[in-house]
Amino acid sequence: MRHRWDLTYAEARDLQRELASKLDTTTPLSRFDLIASADVSFNRFDTEIAAAVVVVRAETFEVVERVGLMFPMTFPYIPGLLSFREAPALIEAFSRLKTPYDVILMDGQGIAHPRRIGIASHLGLLLDRPCVGCAKTRLTGTHDEPGPKRGDRVPLLDGEEVIGTVLRTKDRVKPLYVSPGHRCDLESAVDLVLATSGKYRLPTPSRMVHDYVNEVRRRAKGLRPP
DNA sequence: GCGACAG
C-alpha cells in the first residue's frame, strides 16, 4: 500500500483517520526472533534526513543486516504528523533491506496518538508488517506514575480507552511509552520491549540503530569535533 | 483564548 506524502496538514489528518481504520492491534505477535529496529537522525535546519534499519537477533543482539541512507526531508515537524516527516526515508531504507524479519521496533508512538496512528502504526501498515511503537516521551494520554522497578507499568489512557503502557525498563529511570503499531497487540508489544531491554533505558536494538543512524548522518555531513 | 505537543 502506498499514498502520496505531499499533503496539506488537513489532508494528512484526513488520511490518518482513513488509515487508522485499517490497523490490526489485536493479533498477538507470533515471534520476534529477528527485530528490525528503525530510526532517523537530522540536524536542526538541514533538509536531509538520515534513516537506518538494523536487523538484530533478539536472543544475542547479533547484527544480521544494516541499511542506512540520506533522504530529502520536506515536511516540517508537526505534533501528530511525525510520520509525514520521517516515514518516507524509513520506507526507502526498508526497501533496500534483504533480510526477512519478524517485527519492526520503531522509536515513536503506535496507536498512542490523537487519531490512533502514530509513526509505528503508519509504517507497519504501509509495509504490511508487525510493528511496535516505543517512545521516550508522551504525545497524548494520561497515566499515573508507574512503580520504581524494572517491569513496573501502568496503563496509558485516553478517557476510558487503553492506548498504551507506560513501562519502566530499568530501575529508577524514566519509563517508556509502549503501544502496538500494527499486526500486534499491546501485551506483545510490552513483552518485546521488556525482553530486549534491561541494561539501558531503551531496548538494545533501539540503541543500536540510534547509534548507527547518527554514524550514517555524520559520515554524510562530516561533523568535526571542536 | 490557553496550554500541550512523538521526533
Added chain:
DNA sequence: ATCTTGTCGC
C-alpha cells in the same frame, strides 16, 4: 531531533 561538560543522585 541535535548542539554539549559537568554534575547531582542512587
